[in-house]
Amino acid sequence: MILKQELLLRLLRLNCAFLVAGAVVVALAACTESEKAESRKNVDTAVEKTEDATVAAARKAADLAEKARDNTVNYFKSPDVKEDIHAAKQALKNAGSGLGASANDTAITASVSAAIARDPELGPRQIEVASKSGAVKLSGSAPSAEAKSRAEQIARTVSGVDSVDNRLTVTN
Structure with a gap:
């Protein structure tokens, strides 16, 4: 220069x-x-x-x-700029984690739904499956107490499922 x-x-x-x-x-x-x-x-x-x-x-x-x-x-x-850069990095990291968790929840929901649909007694039924952070919620109806229990067991066998909230009602 x-x-x-x-x-x-x-x-x-x-x-x-x-x-x-x-x-x-x-x-x-x-x-x-x-x-x-x-x-x-x-x-x-x-x-x-x-x-x-x-x-x-x-x-x-x-x-x-x-x-x-x-x-x-x-x-x-300056400390302010370093802090801003760190905050931006954290925001990007958190956004990436959130996307990963959302994709994982979607995969769990699809896997549980598919596994329940393969069951001859539960498959024709309208069973709703929702998941968030490995917690699965089942809602809808089951034809018997055994079928309700089986739906919960099927959901527990899916990879990534940590807990199951079985809200299925038994209807004949």
């Missing part, structure tokens, strides 16, 4: 020198010797001031660039 600034400074000086030289040539062509000397002095003074201003501007730009870099680094190292 400093090399770019130095190159820019040199280009500015060179452009200024050409402009000043052109002005000197024009001014000198129309002047007497004393006027030429005075013009050269004025031009030299103007060139020096221009060079000084250019150097000062380049230094100021370099200082501002360094301050901006330092401020950016300090900003990303």
Whole structure:
């Protein structure tokens, strides 16, 4: 970055020198010797001031660039930003966990429903299955107490089922 600034400074000086030289040539062509000397002095003074201003501007730009870099680094190292980044990571992690749990509940519900549907006595019945975090809830009707108990046992055999809330009612 400093090399770019130095190159820019040199280009500015060179452009200024050409402009000043052109002005000197024009001014000198129309002047007497004393006027030429005075013009050269004025031009030299103007060139020096221009060079000084250019150097000062380049230094100021370099200082501002360094301050901006330092401020950016300090900003990303600040506790508030680190805390925000940590909170965002946790939110993404929690969102992923929630999606995984939801997909798992859906798989458990489908597996329990399919297993109950394969039972000849329970299959034709309207048995609703719901699951949340491994807890399965059965609702609807069963033709007998044995069938109600069998539905619960079928649900317990499905992978991922931790508990069964059997709310089936016995209807003849």
